[in-house]
Amino acid sequence: MQGGTSGHVSLGLAFLIIGIWHLFNSIKHHSQSHLHPKTYISLPWYPAPRFKYLEPITIIFVTTIFIAMELFVGRHPTAPDGTIPAKNLRHLEHSIIALSFSLYASFAILLDRISPPAQLGLLHLMQAMAFAQQLLILHLHSTDHMGVEGQYHWLLQIVTSISLIATLLVIGNPRSFLSSFVRGFSVVFEGVWLLVMGVMLWTPEWLPKGCYLKSEVGRDVVLCRGDRALDRAKALVNLEFGLCLIVLTVFVMVFYLVVIKLYPQEKVEYRSLTKLTFQEEEEAYGDNCDLGTQHTHAGPSISRSSLSI
Numbered sequence: 001m002q003g004g005t006s007g008h009v010s011l012g013l014a015f016l017i018i019g020i021w022h023l024f025n026s027i028k029h030h031s032q033s034h035l036h037p038k039t040y041i042s043l044p045w046y047p048a049p050r051f052k053y054l055e056p057i058t059i060i061f062v063t064t065i066f067i068a069m070e071l072f073v074g075r076h077p078t079a080p081d082g083t084i085p086a087k088n089l090r091h092l093e094h095s096i097i098a099l100s101f102s103l104y105a106s107f108a109i110l111l112d113r114i115s116p117p118a119q120l121g122l123l124h125l126m127q128a129m130a131f132a133q134q135l136l137i138l139h140l141h142s143t144d145h146m147g148v149e150g151q152y153h154w155l156l157q158i159v160t161s162i163s164l165i166a167t168l169l170v171i172g173n174p175r176s177f178l179s180s181f182v183r184g185f186s187v188v189f190e191g192v193w194l195l196v197m198g199v200m201l202w203t204p205e206w207l208p209k210g211c212y213l214k215s216e217v218g219r220d221v222v223l224c225r226g227d228r229a230l231d232r233a234k235a236l237v238n239l240e241f242g243l244c245l246i247v248l249t250v251f252v253m254v255f256y257l258v259v260i261k262l263y264p265q266e267k268v269e270y271r272s273l274t275k276l277t278f279q280e281e282e283e284a285y286g287d288n289c290d291l292g293t294q295h296t297h298a299g300p301s302i303s304r305s306s307l308s309i
Helices: 005-032 054-071 085-112 119-139 148-174 177-201 226-261 273-308
Strands: 212-214 219-224
Touching: 005 054, 005 177, 005 226, 054 085, 085 119, 119 148, 148 177, 148 219, 148 226, 177 226, 212 226, 219 226
Parallel strands: none
Antiparallel strands: 212 219
């Protein structure tokens, strides 16, 4: 893979899979606890059926591989004199983002083994910290993201902001299904957008007309021939974002309907209190009538016996 394709695609797949996993579990638990809403609570991570810590271990594994590729594959993070070269700053920034999510996943396992009282709240806080770290570095990136690449990153900041806000809302109200649902949706969106960036930015055949790849120190950048080509390329990026939003909205809504169909809520028969009382009175009245009839029939029988005697 060329340029930044491999890193964006690998992280995009991780975000996409984890986002779908969170959507599935939050919808499933909410559907099954619909009749008792106080029993639903949004979890920072969800245990897998056969391997409980599959989700956090996957995050640790992916982020560790990503950090190793960013810092040590084909480069050294520091110069011989111990300073950090300017060309390596972006790799360190990417690694800090990955390290934030790796720390969150590590504490998810640790706190689950210890089970402190504030376990869920602390993990939601660490999750929010990871999204905040990602948003901060995307916004203050040492690499001057201009042009087409800058448009992709600016739209990525919007999606990351939604993930951060939804996570903060979950901290305030962990029983809110919509906050959990929006968080899962935004993580899926972030994964898809990273995949789109990895393919569209560093594949020459997919670049907008009038734009091309140019190799600079340690990276490939997308340049456009003139302002008109640049404006057209940015407009196409905006259209891609809008199309992804529409497609993913339809996907998550259909996904929601499928999951609640597979895991329906318990059916409870509701009956009107007035009707139930009326039926009970009728049954009691019928029982009294039956007893009265039995006494009526018993009287003549006793009389006949006495007469025969």
